[in-house]
Structure formats: C-alpha cells, structure tokens
C-alpha cells in the first residue's frame with residue numbers, strides 16, 4: 001500500500017500502534033490502477049417485508065417494502081472477490097433460483113478463482129453460499145467471527161462457515177478498514193452496529209466512479225434517510241456512528257450509494273452478466 005505523507009506522519013507517532021498504520025485509510029485510486037469491475041448477482045428470491053421490526057422507535061409499523069438479496073462480484077485485474085454470498089439454496093421461499101456457482105459459470109469463473117469472500121456480516125442471508133468457496137480467504141469482522149465461533153451463536157449458522165472454522169480454509173479477521181488489493185480500489189469499511197463486526201464496502205471504478213455498498217448498515221431508503229435503527233441491531237450507538245461515517249464518506253467521495261436489500265437500488269448497476277466499470 002502507498003502511504004501518504006499524512007499517514008507516514010501518523011505511523012511515525014509513538015502513540016499510534018503498528019496495526020493502526022497497517023489500516024491507514026486508502027488513498028484515492030491511482031490513475032494507472034488495474035481495471036476493476038462490479039457485477040450484481042441475484043442471491044435470493046425477493047419478498048415484500050413487513051418492516052415493523054426494522055425500527056426501534058415504532059416508526060415503521062404497518063410499512064411493507066420489497067426486499068431483494070444482493071451479492072456482488074468484484075473483478076480486480078485477474079483476481080476476484082465476492083461481497084456477500086446470499087441465501088443458501090435450502091432457504092425456502094427466499095432461496096436463490098440459481099446458485100452463485102452457476103451464476104459465476106455463466107461468466108466463465110470457477111469457484112476456485114475467487115480469491116476473497118468478504119462478508120458484510122454473519123446473518124444467513126449474507127453467508128448462505130460461502131461454503132461453495134473454500135479456496136477463498138474469508139474476510140470478516142472479528143466481532144462477527146467471535147459470535148460465529150461462540151458456544152451459542154446468535155443469528156448465524158456456523159455450518160456456513162465450516163471450511164474456515166475447521167481451520168482448513170484461510171481466514172482474515174478485519175478489525176478496522178481493509179484495502180483489499182492494496183491500491184485503494186476496493187476497501188472494506190468498518191461500520192458496526194447491525195452486528196459487532198459489520199462492514200460496508202467501497203469500490204472505486206474508473207467510469208462509474210465511487211460506489212458505496214451498505215451491507216445491512218441500512219436495509220431500505222426510509223431507514224437510511226431517517227437514521228432508523230432496526231430493533232434487532234446489536235448496538236444502536238454504533239449504528240448511528242456508522243451511518244454518520246458512511247454518509248460523510250458518500251458526500252466526500254460523491255459516491256453512488258447502494259442499499260443491498262432495497263429493490264429500488266438494483267438498477268444502479270447493470271443487469272447481470274453486465275458489469276459496471
């Protein structure tokens with residue numbers, strides 16, 4: 001990673017730990033960066049949700065909103081990353097009609113070509129097909145990993161994480177931000193609150209510009225715009241702080257913001273198999 005003069009100054013300071021230096025926020029992507037593209041994948045069958053429980057102030061009582069289940073393929077040069085893996089094929093009515101492996105086959109990508117699986121958080125609608133990619137390095141917030149591997153995981157299915165729990169597959173916990181490919185083009189952003197280790201992701205594209213993908217920082221526009229907090233989030237305070245950071249980033253970077261579950265945001269990216277570049 002290139003360190004800016006500012007970040008060098010930080011790293012030179014005795015009060016900043018080495019790990020903080022390693023997590024220096026990414027500099028703007030250089031003009032000569034490798035080609036990066038972003039493709040939305042349908043990772044579940046959409047439903048209309050009664051979103052009452054998505055507000056801890058009863059602000060969403062009786063409101064129904066169509067939900068989709070989105071995963072993303074990020075191509076960085078000749079390397080690939082998946083952002084979230086959607087529902088399992090066994091998820092019933094919300095299960096995807098086509099598996100991730102079969103979708104990737106349509107764009108001539110084999111599962112073993114996926115270098116990283118980055119997940120926003122441990123919930124089943126984001127991790128259901130992870131086990132199809134045991135050759136990938138799993139990138140996950142340490143707070144989420146602690147829950148998945150605890151004696152009694154809450155809201156997570158450890159079976160989806162079996163290749164990494166067994167120690168057979170590569171795991172990297174991501175405590176802060178992570179510049180995934182080291183050139184600032186793809187950055188996991190720490191945005192805790194929905195879960196303890198929740199992340200959003202920034203993808204910087206040459207033609208489309210900056211894209212910020214929420215994970216489940218917000219599920220739909222009404223909550224995003226009003227800073228609404230779901231009643232089942234693990235921390236209200238962290239959620240509000242994460243929303244504050246994310247919105248400031250979006251403004252600073254003039255980013256396209258995509259709420260993964262909001263059907264109204266699907267059209268912000270080309271229809272599969274086309275990719276935004």
Ligand SMILES: [Zn+2]
Pocket residue numbers: 123125126216261
């Ligand atoms: Zn979700």
